Amino acid sequence: MDRKHPGEVLLRTSGLTKRFGSLTANQDINLTVQAGKIHAILGENGAGKSTLMKMLYGVYAPDDGEIIMDGEPVVLHPPMKAKAKGIGMVFQDFRLIPAQTVLDNIALAVGKGWRFRRKQLRERIMEVSAKYNLAVNPDAYVWQLDLGQRQRLEIVKVLLMPGTRIIIFDEPTSVLVPQEVEAFLQMLMLLRKNGYGILLITHKINEVMACADQVSVLTAGKMVFHADTMEGLTPEQLIAAMMGDKQITNVEKLDTGAADEQEVLRLEDGEIVGDHGNTVLANVQLKLHRGEIVGVAGISGNGQRELAETLFGLRKLKHGMLTVKGKGISGGPKAFIDAGVTYVSEDPLKESVIPGFTILEHMVLDGMPVKEKRIGIDWQGARQMLEASEEAKALRLADLNRRADKLSGGNVQRMVLARALMRKPDVLIISYPSRGLDIGTTRTIQQHLLDLAARGTAILLFSEDLDELFKLSKRLVVLAGKQLSGPYDAAEITASEIGTLMLRGESA
C-alpha cells in the first residue's frame, strides 16, 4: 500500500464551483492533494468546506470546473466512482450500523461478492489496526463504542478499502477528547509517512500548526488564502485569513439610552447539560439588562443551543439559579413566555414550522394576540391585523395563504422573526437571525433588533457572524471549552481578540 513518490500529485481541481439555487457554496476552487502530504482546509462554519469535500467524495456533482486525477479529468459523482478512484472519507457523523459488530460493518463496506470472508477480513483488520495504532475490537458491537472508537473504526474501514490513496477527514477531532487528539495526530502523520494524500477539514488552528504541510482557507465559498508550506506561517495569519479582511466597523448604534442597570435576566453558576446528560457548559454567569443587546460569540456546537434552550425553559438547569425580572423561574416554556421571554430557535424549519399550516396560522399560533371568537378563532380579524402590521411589512412576509412548510429558508426566517418582533417581548433570545437572508433583509432585521432594544427589550443574540455581533451588541460573551467568558465591552475588544478567545477554548 506504500506509495513510492512522496509529493506526487494525486488529485487536482481547477475552477471547481457548486451552487445551490442562488447561493454559491464553492466558487473557483483550485486545490491539489499530494501523496505523503497533509493538506488542511480551514474555514468557519458555513464557509463551504463540507460542500467542497462532498464534491471530492462524489456526493455532489460540481456545477463547473473539473477534477483531475492521474492526468485526466474524472467524474467522481456518485460516491461509488470516487471510491473506485481511491478516495475515502471519514465523516463527522459516522456511517455505521449500531446493531452490527465492527467486523460486519467493515465487511459491509469492503466485502465483495456473496460471501463474507470473516476470517481473512479479521486478519486484515488486526494488521491495519496494529500498524496505525487504531485499537478496534472486531467483535464489539458498534453501539458499545464511544465516539473515538467509532472514528477509529471508520478509519480502518477506509484503509481496508482496496486502492485508497486519498483520505478526507471531516472535522475529525470534534468527537475526540484531548488525549485522543494527540494520538489521532500521530496516526495522521503515520498515514502521511506511508504515502496517503490527506485532506483535513478543521477550524482548529493549533491542529493545523501541529501537523499540516499545506493549508488553504475558505471564506464564504472562496479560497482566500493558500500556503504550500507551513514555514514562517503564524497562527495569527491564519486567524486573520479565516476572519477575512472584514473591517469590523462599529456601526453606529442608536445611543441606547434605554439601557439602564435594571436587570431582567440573570443566570448564576449555571451548569447546563446536553442531550446525553453530558455537561456542555459549567459555571455560567450571565446577566441581561433592560434595553441591551448581549452578543454570544463562539464556534457553533459549543453550547449555544443548550444555553438558549435553558433560558427558555426547554432544558432544565442541572445546577444554578435562573431569575427573570428578579423572580426565580422554573418550569417549561409556558412560564418563560408568561414572564415575557421569547425565543427564536436556530432551526425554525424543524422547531417552529407545522406542516400543512399557512403563514397566517403560524402567526396566530404565536406572536399575535389571538382574537378568539367564542370558541373559535377570528381568522378575518387576524388577517387584517397582520396586514396592517408594520413588522410584517418591513420583513416582506410572504403571502399569508401560503403553506409555511413549502417556503424557502429565508421566508421561514422572516416569518419567525416577524412573530418575535410583534410580540415586543421583555427578553428576546434569538439565534442566528440573519441566517439564510439576503443583505437587505439582514439590515432590516438588525435595525429592528436595535429598535426593539431601544424600546427596552433585553436581547441575547447568538450569531456566528462576528460582524453582526459587533454591529449590534453592547457587550459580548464567548462560548468555548465548556465556559462562558466575558462579558466584554464591544467597544473595547477587537474581533481578532474575540476570535482568539473562540479558538483558545477549543484547545484547552
Place this chain on the structure above:
Amino acid sequence: MKAGTSLTVMPVRESFLSAGRLRKIGLTITVFLAPFVLYGLFLLCYEVNPIELYWSMLKSTFGSLFGFGEVLLKATPILLTGLAAALPARAGLINVGGEGQLIIGALFATFAAVFFLDSAPSWVGIPLMLVFGALGGAVWAGIVAVLKTAGRMNETISSLLLNYVATHTVSYFVHGILKDPAAFNWPYSPQISWQLRLPTITGTRLHIGFILAILLAAVVWFILSWTKLGFNIRVLGGNKLAAQRTGFRINWMYVWVLLAAGALAGIAGMIEITGIEGRLRSTTGVNYGYLGFLAAWMAWNHPLRLLFTSFLLGMIAVAGNTLEIGSGLPASSVQILMALVLFFLMGIARRLRS
C-alpha cells in the same frame, strides 16, 4: 390544499392542478375497486362466482331495511373506535387501544346497569350508563396516558398490550362477581333490565346508538376544524417541538386527548351492551377496536371521511355472513377483503396526499 383559491397561482398551473385533481379521483376509484377485483380472483379459486356474490352482498346490505340496519349497526362501534384512533392521531398519538377501551367501557356500563341502575327509569339509567361507559374507556386510556407522560412509554405499544389485559379483566368479571347466577356457569353477566335497552327502529335491530355515533363524529370534526382547541391539537400533531415552543403544556394535552379518545371507545362499549347484546360476555365487542383503527387509517383520521369508511367496513362485515351462507366459505374470509382494502389505501396514501 387551497392552492386553487390563491391569487398568486398562474392560470397555466390552474389547469395543471385540475388535471392533477382528476388523476387523484381516478386513483381513488382504482384503489377502492382493485381489492374487490383481487378478492374476486381469490373467490374464483374456490369456484365461487364473484359477480354473483358481490351482487348478493349488495342485496343483503342495501336490498332490505333489515340488511341496511345491520350495516349501520356494525358501523356504529367501528365509527366510535375509529374516532378513538383518529382524534389522538391528530395530536400525534397512535392509539391502538380502542379495543380494550371499548371492552372496559362495556364492563363499566354493565357493572353500573346490573348493580346500581337495575330499577332506574330509562331517562336516568341510559344516560348514566353512557357516563359509566365513557368513564371506563377513559380510565383504560388514562393508563396509557400516565405511562406515556410519566413513564415515557410509547403509547402505541402500551395501548396495544392493554387490549389483552382488558380482555382478561372482562373474563375475570364475567367468571366472577358479574356472572349471571341463573346461567348454569356460562361466563356472562346477567341481562340488564329492559328499560335500560336502547329503543330500536321497527323492522330492524337498529337502535338509536348510531345517531349518537354520527353526532359524536360531527362534534369531533367541529372541534378539530373550527375551534381554538382543535387548532392547538393539530399544531401539537403537526410539530411537537413547535407546540412546545409556543408554550403548550404538551403532556397535559396528551392526557386529555387520550382520555377523550378512551371515552369515545367506552361509549361504543356501552352501546354494544345496551343496544345489542343486553349482557356482557367475554367476547363482547371483539375486533371492533381494530376495525375502528383500520377505518381511521383509511379515512386519514378525518372524522367525516370516517363516516364513510366505517360504513364501508360495516358493509363488508355484514356481507361476510352472506358469503358464508351463499358460498360455503367461512365468514371470516372477508377479512382478506378488508386487508386488501387497507393495503391498497396505505400504499396509495402518500401519493394522494402530496
